[in-house]
Amino acid sequence: MSTSTVSPSPPSGVAAAPAGTPPSLSRGVHDGFLGHADFRWLKLALLLCAASTLAYWRHAPVAGANGGTWLGYTLGGIGTALILALSALGIRRRRYSSRLGTVRGWTSAHVWLGLALVLVGTLHSAFEFGWNIHTLAWLLMLLVVLSGLYGVVAYSRYPALITANRAGKSRDQWLIDLDEADERVLSLASAVDRETHLLVLRAIEATAISNRMRDHLRGRAVQVRAANGGAGTMLERITAQLATGRRTGDDARRVAELIDLLARRHSLLTRLGRDLAFHARMRVWLMLHVPMTLALLAALTGHIVSVFLYW
Ligand code: HEM
Ligand code: HEM
Structure with missing residues (x-):
């Protein structure tokens, strides 16, 4: 994932304490x-x-x-x-x-x-x-x-x-999970074939989390640059590409695992986007x-x- 626009702890964000507000509120x-x-x-x-x-x-x-x-x-x-x-x-x-x-x-x-x-x-x-x-x-x-x-x-x-x-984790922990998912997705993709590796690498590099409140409010905290559509479309495209061609044995297993991991990465991104949107609406x-x-x-x-x- 591109980290150029990622702010691991956005100013409005608080890691563990929900919402960064006094509990009494x-x-x-x-x-x-x-x-x-x-x-x-x-x-x-x-x-x-x-x-x-x-x-x-x-x-x-x-x-x-x-x-x-x-x-x-x-x-x-x-x-x-x-x-x-x-x-x-x-x-x-x-x-x-x-x-x-x-x-x-x-x-x-x-x-x-x-x-x-x-x-x-x-x-x-x-x-x-x-x-x-x-x-x-x-x-x-x-x-x-x-x-x-x-x-x-x-x-x-x-x-x-x-x-x-x-779900019991802090935003920082979710960001760490996302980094780990990125690494695992990449290493799995390189084990599949060069084309898949390149495709996944490009998708990860194009993904960024905006630190602009306006984007958070509009539910566009997670952005996929230079791609038509959002992270969901990107996931669908990679999955469709992986599904083409006949794969057998270890290859098929790796592809199935990769598709699974990509879906997990997508849900992590959705969760992070939602977290930023809730925060923004609570502070705006x-x-x-x-x-x-x-x-x-x-x-x-x-x-x-x-x-x-x-x-
Ligand atoms: C003219 C009347 C009011 C003035 C001048 C005023 C001013 C302020 C100021 C200066 C703060 C501190 C913000 C900060 O520290 O970041 C604040 C916070 C707040 N105000 Fe007001 N306020 C007024 C009326 C109201 C009303 C009528 C409500 C609710 C119905 C309200 C709800 C709040 C809440 C919930 C906070 C945040 C407290 C927190 O985050 O701990 N205020 N207000
Ligand atoms: C120490 C505090 C204040 C003093 C001494 C004061 C004084 C006055 C006086 C003498 C008038 C009559 C002016 C006229 O009829 O042309 C007036 C009208 C008015 N005041 Fe205040 N005021 C105070 C606070 C406030 C506050 C807190 C508000 C609201 C936020 C307010 C809003 C108004 C409004 C809307 C009018 C009607 C204006 C008009 O007649 O066109 N005032 N005030």
């Missing part, structure tokens, strides 16, 4: 992080939603509700505090020695308070939307929350699929979540500065 709603401390953060988030809705409903300013009334400022302040606290998760996750709560508790708080933020931010704006920096901040907030929701679904779905696909949302958080912080700063300057 990979469990279900009840024993996972969502239910942390008896749903403490869900209860707090619901309380915040109920209090904000009640206050908004009872609040009847003369000039109509808007972000500039006392309630508007209060909700805006709470919303901003929430956004800053939610953004701090990125820092907390990387401070392994911190004693400030557990990562599991932080993630639970993050998800539930992040969802409550949608209501708090929207009530603060009093549903006044337009083509301005205020609405931009609100839209970015929605994007961050929606991508976060996808993240929660991905974290509950992919770790189990990854574990099942890996962070590529939106984190940059959109930065954009939100910038737009929010602009929003707050502009209301204080022009109000």
Whole structure:
């Protein structure tokens, strides 16, 4: 196999631990992080939603509700505090020695308070939307929350699929198996005849594992260069060629073994491709979540500065 584009341990990949996520994230709603401390953060988030809705409903300013009334400022302040606290998760996750709560508790708080933020931010704006920096901040907030929701679904779905696909081995072990299969296939092919050896060698050299996330997402992590079709077609072609001609005795046995090994190599490649695809789907949302958080912080700063300057 060509190794030029192979990354034995892609940046997003983790060898043994399924999916590279904290184990607490990979469990279900009840024993996972969502239910942390008896749903403490869900209860707090619901309380915040109920209090904000009640206050908004009872609040009847003369000039109509808007972000500039006392309630508007209060909700805006709470919303901003929430956004800053939610953004701090990125820092907390990387401070392994911190004693400030557990990562599991932080993630639970993050998800539930992040969802409550949608209501708090929207009530603060009093549903006044337009083509301005205020609405931009609100839209970015929605994007961050929606991508976060996808993240929660991905974290509950992919770790189990990854574990099942890996069948007790790590990705590195599968890569070692693949190298071994390549070697055995080649030596068997050279024992068959020169033509078969060349054919198999070309197939192995043409096979590469892309390290581009886009390919992983499209299920095209395993690529067979300069060939029509994928690894499957290549396997079929070699098998068809080997099946032609009359073979007897040791020759027939070697060919049967070679066809078997080629099929095993093909299934190894399929497994690796699937592993990379699951990983990519599990991490891709962070590529939106984190940059959109930065954009939100910038737009929010602009929003707050502009209301204080022009109000
Ligand atoms: C300390 C924090 C905040 C302060 C002091 C603040 C202040 C204000 C003020 C004074 C207004 C009324 C402006 C107007 O009616 O033209 C307003 C409106 C608005 N705010 Fe905030 N805000 C804060 C946080 C937030 C947050 C966290 C969001 C959402 C991410 C947000 C989104 C909006 C939106 C969409 C409007 C409506 C804009 C419009 O009337 O066209 N604000 N804010
Ligand atoms: C405006 C609100 C939000 C902000 C500013 C925000 C920001 C962040 C940041 C900065 C990280 C750290 C990423 C990293 O370290 O790589 C993160 C992670 C995460 N966020 Fe959010 N987030 C928000 C809302 C949400 C919501 C509503 C959800 C779920 C419904 C969510 C789910 C997650 C998850 C699951 C993680 C990953 C935790 C992990 O991998 O350990 N976020 N978020």
